[in-house]
Amino acid sequence: MEQTQDQTPYKVHLGDLFDGPMDLLVHLVKKNEVDIYDIPIALITQQYVEYLEWMKSLNIDVAGDFLVMAATLAHIKSRVLLPTQEEGVDDEDPRMEIVRPLAEYLQLKYAADDLMERDRLDWDVFARRDFDGTEASSEGEPGGLIQVGLFELIDAFQEIIKRVSPAYLWDLTPDTISVKSRISQIADILEERGSMTFQELFEAQATRGDIIVTFLAILEMAKFQLIRIMQHLESGIIRIFNG
Amino acid sequence: MDNLEAIIESLLFASDTPLTIDKIKSVLETADRKTVREALTNLAEEYESGKRGFFLAEVAGGFQVRTRPEYRQWIRRLKETRPARLSRAALETLAIIAYKQPVLRSDVEYLRGVDSGGTLRTLFERRLIRVMGRKDLPGRPMIYGTTKQFLELFDLKDLNELPALKDLKDLGETWPNDSR
């Protein structure tokens, strides 16, 4: 970043100053010392818009999220100021549209504070790192090993994909993964029981999608000769066996 | 200190993750859950009354020996390298997932009002959140929840131990902390 600073003018994003429009709104409510359940909507809207204008004049990039909120505020303001046409039935304070999410957002900000106040591992309290210093550790383990997490698995896979030609890229839609999952489940059952009927296979298949997935799984397994499909001559019952 | 306690102490000491009672039981073979629990209670009391440098924390469904929080400054000096801090955005996103789980990315973004892909990725990489499943909606979006590491990080026995959400009306003039 430092090297490129000469060529490109330094640009601040409003998102760097405030996490988002909600965050800016909290800031304004706090600054004005008003009750969030009784927000002076005209004042807050005005300040909010002024804030965005001021930022723009400083060449600070204002993301779309902030503009959407400005529009929402303006809309609420107009509903508060203009007397409603149809009197009666469900005359909720239009400000609730923003108060409710704002209250929930605030509540979670407090929750985040509560978390930070706990004795955090590796910050306030420390645990033993590894097995060094135990008598048994002399046996050791082969070098170059890493602890494995799901994301490491995915990263490893992505590394591979980067190395192979685009022609070999396959589309991994969730559907193909469901089929793979179903294959694995069926393999589990067959491993345990040796065989099962076609009927059993489709039992408890809640949706049409599930049935299709199961069917595709069976086709795939048959293609790979993981299963044998047999039909009883007299009863007509189809049964699949562990290949 | 009796022999069983000493053995359990050595196990706690040798482990880099919290040990469950069942785990200890399975390693020791002979002991039952009650005996293990009693030994753990005794150890915890001993560490407490002896004012030792460490204490027995009950976290993420297991037990782990940890250094006392009041000595944090010395250990930080020893370790020098500071652990990666969670940004305010990451922390708030994590709080949303912790309290609202199982939760979709769109729910998180609705609450925060901003795109949260990058933050989720960070939390993922630090193994504080995980995929709990997929929602039966177009695009089969992932459902997020917190991990054991989350419980370990924040010294929580389980999710029930999360502090209750505050009633905003009771808070009066106090405001949440902000880095700004």
Next chain:
Amino acid sequence: MDNLEAIIESLLFASDTPLTIDKIKSVLETADRKTVREALTNLAEEYESGKRGFFLAEVAGGFQVRTRPEYRQWIRRLKETRPARLSRAALETLAIIAYKQPVLRSDVEYLRGVDSGGTLRTLFERRLIRVMGRKDLPGRPMIYGTTKQFLELFDLKDLNELPALKDLKDLGETWPNDSR
């Protein structure tokens, strides 16, 4: 146990390597070598007389808390049941099998560009993969897939939970060959 001893104990406990007296002295700033040495002697005696699960070893010019040798069998048992640790090669192979299953060894090797017999065996021994069948080709090559243990290791309910590549893209991961 006085406060200085407790602090030194917490330092010994949190350190990955043996601590020299000078190191401890420098962290504590105020203490002199003699005071530190006395505290260490007291700790060593306490661990000995208290028959704790650990003792204070003087190694490599420094001090380190270690588990007692007589408990080695228990610690070994604990270690044996530890979650699997995988090499980069094993991880890559496992990733290919997870996403491409059912898959042949030749496909794995085509993608990785190297012989994968060794890593397949390792994964097999760890029960992370299994043979799902044999393909009707010369030599009847084995077809591989992942196991229940694989799901457990990665904390997945089923293979549906394996993040699809598009999910990663959504989280802001750059994707090769992405023309858009």
